[in-house]
Amino acid sequence: MARLRMGEGVLRRKPIDQITADTDAAEGERLTRTLGLWQLTAIGVGGIIGAGIFTLAGTVANGTAGPAVLVSFLIAGVASAAAALSYAEFAGLIPKAGSAYTYGYAVLGELAGWFIGWDLLLEYTAIVAVVAIGISGYFSFLIEDMGASLPHWMLGAPGTGDGHRVDLFAAALCLLIAYLLNLGIKNAARFETVVVGLKVLVVLVVIGVGFFHINTGNYHPFFPYGVGGAFTGAATVFFAVFGYDAMSTAAEESKDAQKHMPKAIVYSLIIAMVLYVLACLVLTGMQDYRHIDKESGFSTAFKSVGLGSLADVIAVGAIIGILTVMFTFMLGVTRVWFSMSRDGLLPKWFAKTHPTRHVPTRVTWIVGAASAVIAGFIPIGEAAELTNIGILLAFVVVCVAVIVLRYRRPDLPRAFRTPGMPVVPAVGVVFSIWLITFLKWETWLRFAVWFVIGLAVYFGYSYHRSELARQPQRTKDGPPRG
Known part of the structure; x- marks a missing residue:
C-alpha cells in the first residue's frame, strides 16, 4: 500500500486549470508582467545568438567539421x-515561469518535472559560465591587439595557460549580469533589447563585409572530417541554437503571454538561424578552416585579410553581444529555481521576491556567484560538457508532453498549435536522443552524479514538502478526490 501511495505521489500532476490561479494568489512570490512581444523576442535572440557565432563556429570548424560547420548548425x-x-504550444497554454519544468510537472507528473528542473539548474548555470569564458577570450584578444597586457594569473582557469590562476574577467561578468537582473525585469529587459540590437548590427556588418573577402577555394574539401564530423559538430553547437527555452521561463513577466510567447519563440529561432547560416559561410570562406582561431574566430579571420581595425570592432561587438546570452540563461535558471521553490520542491525561502522590484533576488545572487566560480576556475571545455545533456532531455520531455496533452486534453484552448502533430514533436524527440549519443562519457558521468544528488534531494525533501503533497489529489486535471 505504501508503494502504491509512493507511485501515485511521484506521478501527481499540477492541474493546468489551476496554474494561473495559483500564480495570481501567491503573495510575496509574485513577478511583474511588463514584457512585450519584441522585448521577449530580443531576449530569445539574445539567448540564441552569441557564443555560437563568435566562439563555437570557429571551434567546430577547426578540428571537428571544417566548412561543414554550416551543416552542423x-x-x-x-x-x-x-x-x-512544442515549446510555443506550451508557452501559449501555460503562461507560467519554469518552462520545461512547469510543462513536465503539469503533464508527466512531479518526478519528471523535478528532474527536468533539477537538470536545468545545473545546465543553465554552466551555460552562463561557458559564455563568460568565451567573452573573456575576445577580451584578451582585444587587449593584446591594442598592445597592452594583463597579468597572466587573471587570464584563465588553472591549467589553461602558463601562470593562469583564475579567469577574473569571466567571473566578474557573471556577477555583473546578476546585478543587472536584480534591478528589475523592466530595466533589465530594456538593457537586453538595446544590446541585442547592437549585436545583430555587428553580425550584419560581419556578414556584409566578409562576403566580399570570401575565397571559394576555402570550402574545399567541404567535409574534411567526413559527414560524421558534421554530426559530431551538431552535438557541440546544439546549445547555440536554443535560448528560446530559457526565454519561455519569463512567461509570468509577459504582458500577454498566451499571445506573445509563441510568436517570440518562433521569431527568435528564425532570425537566429538565418544569421548563423550566413555567418558560417563567411567565416569558412574567408579563412582556411585549419587556421581559424578557436576562441576568436571572426576577429582573426578579418585580421587575416588585412581588416585588423574591423577585427577590433568585432571583438568589442562580441564582448557586448555575448552578454545577452548570459542575461537570457541567468534569467532562465533563476525563474526555474523560483518556480520550483514556489511549488515547494525546494525551500520557499528561495521563492521570495524583492518587495518593490518583484524579482527573485536571493536565487539571482546565488546563481551569479555559482556561475562566477565555474567561469573563474574551470576550463571552457570541461564547463561546456555540463551544458548539453540536460537541455536535450528537457527537449525530449517537452516534445513528449505536447503529444500526451494533445490527446489527453484536446479541449484545452491553445493560442498556438504545434503543426504536423505528432510527427514534428516526434522528430524533436528522435533528434535530441540521437544528439545525446554523441556526447562524451565524461558528460554522462557528471550527469549521473547530478541525477543521484537530485534523487536524494527529491525523496529526502521535495516529495514531502511539495505543495501538491499538502493538497487533495486530483484525477485527470479534475476535482479533488474524496
Missing part, C-alpha cells in the same frame, strides 16, 4: 525547431 537547427514548436 542546420542539423542542430532542425532538432531545435521541432522542439521550439
Whole structure:
C-alpha cells in the first residue's frame, strides 16, 4: 500500500486549470508582467545568438567539421525547431515561469518535472559560465591587439595557460549580469533589447563585409572530417541554437503571454538561424578552416585579410553581444529555481521576491556567484560538457508532453498549435536522443552524479514538502478526490 501511495505521489500532476490561479494568489512570490512581444523576442535572440557565432563556429570548424560547420548548425537547427514548436504550444497554454519544468510537472507528473528542473539548474548555470569564458577570450584578444597586457594569473582557469590562476574577467561578468537582473525585469529587459540590437548590427556588418573577402577555394574539401564530423559538430553547437527555452521561463513577466510567447519563440529561432547560416559561410570562406582561431574566430579571420581595425570592432561587438546570452540563461535558471521553490520542491525561502522590484533576488545572487566560480576556475571545455545533456532531455520531455496533452486534453484552448502533430514533436524527440549519443562519457558521468544528488534531494525533501503533497489529489486535471 505504501508503494502504491509512493507511485501515485511521484506521478501527481499540477492541474493546468489551476496554474494561473495559483500564480495570481501567491503573495510575496509574485513577478511583474511588463514584457512585450519584441522585448521577449530580443531576449530569445539574445539567448540564441552569441557564443555560437563568435566562439563555437570557429571551434567546430577547426578540428571537428571544417566548412561543414554550416551543416552542423542546420542539423542542430532542425532538432531545435521541432522542439521550439512544442515549446510555443506550451508557452501559449501555460503562461507560467519554469518552462520545461512547469510543462513536465503539469503533464508527466512531479518526478519528471523535478528532474527536468533539477537538470536545468545545473545546465543553465554552466551555460552562463561557458559564455563568460568565451567573452573573456575576445577580451584578451582585444587587449593584446591594442598592445597592452594583463597579468597572466587573471587570464584563465588553472591549467589553461602558463601562470593562469583564475579567469577574473569571466567571473566578474557573471556577477555583473546578476546585478543587472536584480534591478528589475523592466530595466533589465530594456538593457537586453538595446544590446541585442547592437549585436545583430555587428553580425550584419560581419556578414556584409566578409562576403566580399570570401575565397571559394576555402570550402574545399567541404567535409574534411567526413559527414560524421558534421554530426559530431551538431552535438557541440546544439546549445547555440536554443535560448528560446530559457526565454519561455519569463512567461509570468509577459504582458500577454498566451499571445506573445509563441510568436517570440518562433521569431527568435528564425532570425537566429538565418544569421548563423550566413555567418558560417563567411567565416569558412574567408579563412582556411585549419587556421581559424578557436576562441576568436571572426576577429582573426578579418585580421587575416588585412581588416585588423574591423577585427577590433568585432571583438568589442562580441564582448557586448555575448552578454545577452548570459542575461537570457541567468534569467532562465533563476525563474526555474523560483518556480520550483514556489511549488515547494525546494525551500520557499528561495521563492521570495524583492518587495518593490518583484524579482527573485536571493536565487539571482546565488546563481551569479555559482556561475562566477565555474567561469573563474574551470576550463571552457570541461564547463561546456555540463551544458548539453540536460537541455536535450528537457527537449525530449517537452516534445513528449505536447503529444500526451494533445490527446489527453484536446479541449484545452491553445493560442498556438504545434503543426504536423505528432510527427514534428516526434522528430524533436528522435533528434535530441540521437544528439545525446554523441556526447562524451565524461558528460554522462557528471550527469549521473547530478541525477543521484537530485534523487536524494527529491525523496529526502521535495516529495514531502511539495505543495501538491499538502493538497487533495486530483484525477485527470479534475476535482479533488474524496
